[in-house]
Amino acid sequence: MIDYEYVKDVVVSVKEIFMKTVKDSEVHYKGLFNIVTDCDIAVQKLITNKLKEKYPDIEMIAEELDQDRIVDKNKSYFVLDPIDGTINFRYGLNHSAISLGYVEKGQVVYGIVYNPYNDEIFEGYVGKGAFLNGKRIYGNKTNTLEESVVGFGIAPFNKDSAKELFDTVYRIFMKSLEIRRLGAASLDMCYVACGRLDAYIEKDLKIWDIAAGYLIAKESDIEVLNYSGKQFDTIQHSGVIVANKNLVKELLDTM
Secondary structure, eight states: OOOHHHHHHHHHTTHHHHTSOOOGGGEEEEETTEEEEHHHHHHHHHHHHHHHHHOTTSEEEETTTOTTOOOOTTSEEEEEEEEESHHHHHTTOSOOEEEEEEEETTEEEEEEEEETTTTEEEEEETTTEEEETTEEOOOOOOOOGGGOEEEEEOOTTOGGGHHHHHHHHHHHHHHSSEEEOOSOHHHHHHHHHHTSOSEEEESOOOHHHHHHHHHHHHTTTOEEEOTTSSBOOTTSOOOEEEEOTTTHHHHHHHO
């Protein structure tokens, strides 16, 4: 049995790293338009080491560790994005988060997304609800796109898909109240879960981006589908459509 309070304490313990100014010498390119900072590595190392100390038999899948690992659905593992929203972090926009999910037999059973800048801790427990700083949260019951604020994301290193996505976003914008691009998928999913957004879409995400946010959104009575509108597989890299049940059909028809 996992001690979720211990896991939460481990995640929150990295706050001090987030509060430091990022120097140019601490920013590195791991691919075209794709940066990593020394802080990403430091956060990942700290969290990984502390979890391994207590749970040596539980595997870790993390963004800066092994991006192509084959997942055994019969095993338990943690899924970590040490800094979701690295470009926000690099530029001091204060909208980044640690995202950590815990998976058993292919099912996310616990998720935590922590924004250290405002000390907001989003958590989801399978079958038990979603919470923000300990208070139960639910998504909005908005009925139409016309009255909805829709978030979207796009990977800066995958510019080949930009034209198609921006065409989709244009269609959504023309039908919706407003759109937002905030730059941290885990937080965007949590914002749908607590009613700060009515929906969120992104075509190209990795398991560490969405494992925790997926559960938090689901436990707040929000639908989470893959980008094609099909059942979401939490084990695979995938795009997402996150919206309440009232909006899903209109959103899919617009996309």
